[in-house]
Amino acid sequence: MTYTKITLIAFIALLPFFSNAQSSKLIGKPAPEIVFKEVLNDSKLSYKLSDFKGKAVIIDFWSTSCRPCIESFPKLEKWQKDYQKDLKIITIAQDKKARIVKFLQNRKLALPVVLDTNDQQYVKYFPHEAVPHTIFIDKSGMVQSITTAGLVTDKHIKELIAGKKVTAQYSDGVEKEIENLIGSEQGETDVQIVQKPFDKNAYSVYKSFKNGRLTFINMSYSTIYEILYNYPNRTRTRWENPKSYYRGWGASDQAIGLEIYAPKFTKEQASSAILGYLSGIAPVKVKFEEREIDVKVLTKLSDTVKMEEAKSDDTPAVSTSANGIEMKSGGIENLASFLEDNLSKPIIDETGLTKKYNLSFPWYPEKPNACLEELEKIGLTLTDGKRKVKLMILVADK
Structure with a gap:
């Protein structure tokens, strides 16, 4: 490949940013008097923020499609139980009531859930564009911190209850479009x-x-390689040294910023150029090996399946989210890929199905094993097994 000109600029500091100054300006000011309506999973159906005067309050915005939100629930539940005399945790869900009811059936939650489906009425008090988004309000009613539950530790809870400055890292929960x-x-x-x-x-x-x-x-070398090689995230990647320093995240050289600008290139040429660049400078290299590993095997329950076959003139369309996959004239490989991403384990398709199907397949992040029931409805199943799989092996000196 011939380049007309190559310009390499290395290690230029990025400018810090916060994407929504509105949120940060609320810290240190009195919390608004909020009336919580449509409260589920609590002894009352509604209440005001002032009803908890004398207690610290944590308001946690979340949605059922947010995996980090759900992963934070165990520690929020523990803190509510451990500090119930001094703390009230209120979660605000940005989903329809039917979905929340289903969620609570799948995953018992020891926290109240306030529905925020009426034109996002609660977001106006604490503006944000993404979840998780967590508000700390002290016993005097002052907003002490705006963060995400994943960043919160027991130390921060104790600071809040004691009336001290909360040292939880600020986050407005917004993923801003970053400049090139x-x-x-x-x-x-x-x-x-x-x-x-x-x-x-x-x-x-x-x-x-x-x-x-x-x-x-701010992406790890392993993630960059997975994207460039179009390799399944996490499931088919292994480290030659499982304790490699570069498996971490947070040190300045464990993740980087990297960009190519090549207006005459195709996507494949741009990816190839970056891979060539990384081969010369990156502390992490890659190789590919076939190994026998633990997998999930997708098979049919019988000779027939209960999926609608697509018509020959149907336009193929596949969309996925944390709540499921929608297929229009899609192949079974699309479902297998979706299951692999969400179960974090290689899925080997042994159904033998080669036709195109129309399928709406739900997913419940709070109860991943529910997929077995959903698969059974369409005549499929997943079983444990061992198969030889081509893996991307990450190699680093330390």
């Missing part, structure tokens, strides 16, 4: 690659190939 690393274009024939260090104040962002530009911000 390279900046303005330098002509139609230039090829530029820029590398920048990890920025503790920025989010982890991947911008797919568009207009000759491919961008990674």
